Amino acid sequence: MINKIASSVAEALHGVRDGATVLIGGFGTAGIPNELIAGLIEQGARELTVVNNNAGNGEHGLAALLKTGRVRKIICSFPRQADSQVFDGLYRSKQIELELVPQGNLAERLRAAGAGIGAFFTPTGYGTELAKNADGSPKETRVIDGRPYVLEYPIHGDVALIKAERGDRWGNLVYRKAARNFGPVMATAAKRCIASVFDIAELGALDPETIVTPGIHVSAVVKIARVATQAGGFKEAA
């Protein structure tokens, strides 16, 4: 019998290794798997590479993980925010490496990883500073049908931590509103995907027409207490 339901966050996160690349879902206040991030802090893996759209807000969640000093590198599109002080401090004191990626390239590089694509040519970023490698050399480019493109490579994760609304023991997931964001692509891009959910559904109870992430992409589903989603760490009307 397949049973991907983990009894606790700690059980779900067991085996995350030092040096792992961890994909963390969420955009703004929506879809951030805060309970799983707290579990990762507890779990203690070090020398991590984290992939998220942002680089933490306030002092909680991803910011708290950064504060432990266990994140070597972050790959994101928008680190600088009014309350990204933890990241800002680490970046300015050169204690964290930043790979800045245009948001659509970030999503597509994750999608490519999950879809078995070796690399892809994208128009986004062509002719800009973000069409350079970390050492400053230009990324490969090509003109296709008269339009210039930049070659971008997939981002593979060892683990993905995502937040969904409901799941079942096969790992099928449904999301809520704009909390879906990076969840479905990150689920496909990692060797192991761990999803937190507010409800566990009986097998067959999720409408198959509405399942967004089929269980094949999910290794563990862990139920967390329902909390009123709120603007944790975000200034109002920032």
Add this chain to the structure above:
Amino acid sequence: MSYTRRTKDALAKRVAQDIHDGAYVNLGIGQPTLVANHLPPGIEVILHSENGILGMGPAPASGQEDYDLINAGKQPVSLLPGGAFFHHADSFAMMRGGHLDICVLGAFQVSATGDLANWSTGEPGSIPAVGGAMDLAIGAKQTWVMMDLLTKQGTSKVVPQCSYPLTGIGCVKRIYSDLATLECTPQGLRLIDTVEGLSLDELQRLVGLPIAAPATPA
């Protein structure tokens, strides 16, 4: 002759007046979001938000905020009947794939041929952040910029070549500013309109670049 700058709302209204019925539109963070308040009555415009929303509606009433339903600026919004959610790779495929009719962005600088600089001033020591700016700039069928024509120091933000780091090359089709509306073409700038009392000669003096007369009389 004297002339008056368009207020931020008047500028938003000027942009909104060029958005057609049925358009799929992405409004960038900041000033462009004002455009939503000025869409002409009687037309349907579908707003896209990069974080996976089509059919985005206005901010909910106080107390009705749902933090699973936010816009790209992370502010609570609503969903109109007919709206839809989708994941990030689909959302950016919608942009990059040329499915959006119009995106409206702010800018630090725009070149006469439509190069855009709007994500970084390249200041040493500053923390870079790009978000969806580069994807939006090159993705929509038409990218429009909404900005003041001049900096606080009085220099033109429309320039021969951007000195700030580029967001995209040759991607801006129109500049809506507080003083004039301009078209960017591979040959340079062309006038669409100016505020009342501002002549083309005076506008060219302010911008410091040649501006062709309107294609059809304004």
